[in-house]
Amino acid sequence: MDHFKARIAKLLVEFFGNDYRRINHALEVLKYAEKIRDDGQECDYEILVAAALLHDIGIKRSEELHGYNNGKTQEEYGPPIARELLQEIGFPADKTETVCRIIGNHHSPSRHDYTELKILKEADRIVNRLEGD
Numbered sequence: 677m678d679h680f681k682a683r684i685a686k687l688l689v690e691f692f693g694n695d696y697r698r699i700n701h702a703l704e705v706l707k708y709a710e711k712i713r714d715d716g717q718e719c720d721y722e723i724l725v726a727a728a729l730l731h732d733i734g735i736k737r738s739e740e741l742h743g744y745n746n747g748k749t750q751e752e753y754g755p756p757i758a759r760e761l762l763q764e765i766g767f768p769a770d771k772t773e774t775v776c777r778i779i780g781n782h783h784s785p786s787r788h789d790y791t792e793l794k795i796l797k798e799a800d801r802i803v804n805r806l807e808g809d
Contacts (some may be wrong), residue, residue, distance in 0.1 A: 680722060684729045687761045690752040708799035721793040723771050727778040727796050729746045730758045747783025
């Protein structure tokens with residue numbers, strides 16, 4: 677399982693390059709998501725890892741196109757990028773689609789009833805609070 681997590685983390689790092697703030701944020705979100713999961717939440721671990729590490733992947737595209745990012749643009753631009761990255765490593769197509777739906781909904785009122793989405797939102801809230809955002 678650690679090999680899988682490392683492959684997704686490598687995608688994240690390669691995508692964001694020197695944007696250490698975004699990379700660190702994603703790693704912290706994963707850390708808290710794993711803690712929440714360890715507290716008894718049943719979920720698909722591979723989906724949780726991919727969603728936690730790639731949840732803000734749309735930020736870069738949004739900033740390139742608009743000079744800013746927000747929850748709406750992250751949800752819009754993130755899923756196609758995540759889909760492409762996950763396909764590169766042969767991530768299962770059905771899990772990729774779930775990860776993309778999670779990324780496309782992580783700032784909105786829940787349109788999907790995924791345990792992984794609930795965990796991601798809570799972990800992201802914790803990290804954003806710690807980071808002062």
